[in-house]
Amino acid sequence: MISFSWESPARFSRAALLAPAAGPEKAPRPRVLAASALILCLAIAPANAADHGDGHAPAENHAAGDHGGHGAPAKPIEPLSVKAHGLPVELTRTLQLLQDRIARGSTQAHLAQRQLLGHIEQRLIALDPETWTDAENVRAAVTFALAGGGPTALRALLRTGKAPEAEQSLALGALAYLEGREKEARAKLAGIDPRTMPAGLAGQLALTQSALMVREAPAKSLELLDLARLLAPGTLVEEGALRRQIFVVAQGGDARRFEALAIQYLRRFRRSVYAGNFRQRFAGALTRLDFDSDRTRIASLERMLDEIEPESRRDLYLLVARAGLEQGRRETALFASERAMGLAAPDSRPAAQARLYRGAALIVADGRFEEGYEALRSLDRADLAASDAELLDSALSAARQIRTPAPSAEAAPAPTPSASRPMPESASLLRAQEALARAERAMDGATGTP
Structure with missing residues (x-):
């Protein structure tokens, strides 16, 4: 292994090319030190690249270096192992990518969404029941349902009886929400922390929990909308959470926060396909x-x-x-x-x-x-x-x-409006x-x- 110490002649010869003409007692300037350090790093880098993690080069490399030859070829880099995901996960990711384009203003993506939702629903219903023994697939199906897919696929999933027990509350709570059984949905979903869920589901779940609490606990609902935005930045979930948050704040009369949130929406999502809906409600709030x-x-x-x-x-x-x-x-x-x-x-x-x-x-x-x-x-x-x-x-x-009042206007007093x-x-x-x-x-x- 090649190395240079501060006493190495090579170091001094390189530094001498960069150092100004000065007496031996004068300290080198910072720019000279920086340039010398850069040259030193360039000299050391090839040697370090061939070292093992323990800092020792293999014996054959030493031998080859001593005789000017070439060492054995480096071992190929092993690719990181990547876990294969089930079909429900891949289908749901496709839907979310399309919906993120909707948040950026793609009307074509919006038109394609309904067809994609129908396609995914049919694929999920047709899957082998054993698919649902994997918790990841169950969570993907819940994500799909809450993202606009509706309750049909969840009903089919639960009928198989294959979903892990740990995922039962999540699936049953999501189904209750989609079927309008809010009290049951709150009971099933209240104990689930969205931050423990996969990235694709986390924000969607926080958004759902917020909708279930907006009437009974507006403050908690706002906290969950904040969480949804943090868990799914730049997505249709964040767009929807911010849109809802603005109107919850408006109803509460918090003018300062209303202004801050509205500015965020108008800066980041004004081209969203759903911005028209936002503007109508925004005008009413104003x-x-x-x-x-x-x-x-x-x-x-x-x-x-x-x-x-x-x-x-x-x-x-x-x-x-x-x-x-x-x-x-x-x-x-x-x-x-x-x-x-x-x-x-x-x-x-x-x-x-x-x-x-x-x-x-x-x-x-x-x-x-x-x-x-x-x-x-x-x-x-x-x-x-x-x-x-x-x-x-x-x-x-x-x-x-x-301009021309009716004759009876003076005779009959007007009721108090x-x-x-x-x-x-x-x-x-x-x-x-x-x-x-x-x-x-x-x-x-x-x-x-x-």
């Missing part, structure tokens, strides 16, 4: 914010929406504006529609939508009726989608009633109101509620 009495929340909303591209941001503002009208949140509708107008091309359909929502909000705003009425009258129904055209008709009809009564939804929005003057009072009361 209408809980009172943009009139708490102006600091405007900055919070803008921080969240700044995470997405302008076109998607415009569409989300339009969703918020429409949801604000439906829920009687005048200031929310007005704020969001004005933001959407600033992001829309002047003669586009989104611009017409924004003007519609803004006008509908203005006709019930103090001192701004005429401005809103003129905005509504300037709109062309042909520029609007069918549901928005119906909203325009209803808003114009209500505005005319405000309920502050919690929501606006009529979608196509029937505003149509059912006898007069928008009463709606104005109702909405004024609604904007004061949390």
Whole structure:
């Protein structure tokens, strides 16, 4: 074995090439020491590569090195042993890879998912009963079922009676969950720690346990959603967990955490196939914010929406504006529609939508009726989608009633409106109101509620 000591002439000759002209008493500079160390490592590496683990080279290598010959060829590297997995494991992994593409926005993967689910289900049902004596295969079947495969394969598995006793609670609990027997599912799955499960099942199980606890123990449900995200990062499981977590937090009124989680989702999963569902629910959750009495929340909303591209941001503002009208949140509708107008091309359909929502909000705003009425009258129904055209008709009809009150309006006192009564939804929005003057009072009361 070749080696160099610090006293070796070879070391000094190499160092001398790099050392500056200096007296013997002057210490070498750090750069020189680093270069010398690198050369030393390069010289030692070939010798070390031929050594055994105990640091001694084989005798034949010594002999060959002494006489300039070549030693015996190195032994081939033994490949690591890899355990073969059963068919249920491989099929489930294929499904999860497809679903991860869905989380990244692949509509083709989403379309292929249903066909793959049916194919895997048939393969699992047709397997030899002895397949289910392996715990790994049972867990793979549970993963498949919870990931969208449904209860059929689990029923077939349990009918064989071959599943190990240790896996019975997991399989029975998953089946109970899928069949809607929540109490039984909680009892069976509560004692199973997702962190003890294989990687493919761990996050999915935490997500299921969270769904079973969201009504009775929201705080624990949030902890399980956090765990699901940690156990399955970057997957459809994390996307689903984050989406659910946002709305659990919104219902609890934690605005700060709502903002933080929403920003995470919009940064990482805004292209998910399920992002459309998220945006609809997100818009509804945002209408809980009172943009009139708490102006600091405007900055919070803008921080969240700044995470997405302008076109998607415009569409989300339009969703918020429409949801604000439906829920009687005048200031929310007005704020969001004005933001959407600033992001829309002047003669586009989104611009017409924004003007519609803004006008509908203005006709019930103090001192701004005429401005809103003129905005509504300037709109062309042909520029609007069918549901928005119906909203325009209803808003114009209500505005005319405000301008020309019914004769009986003064004779009969109006009943006290309920502050919690929501606006009529979608196509029937505003149509059912006898007069928008009463709606104005109702909405004024609604904007004061949390």
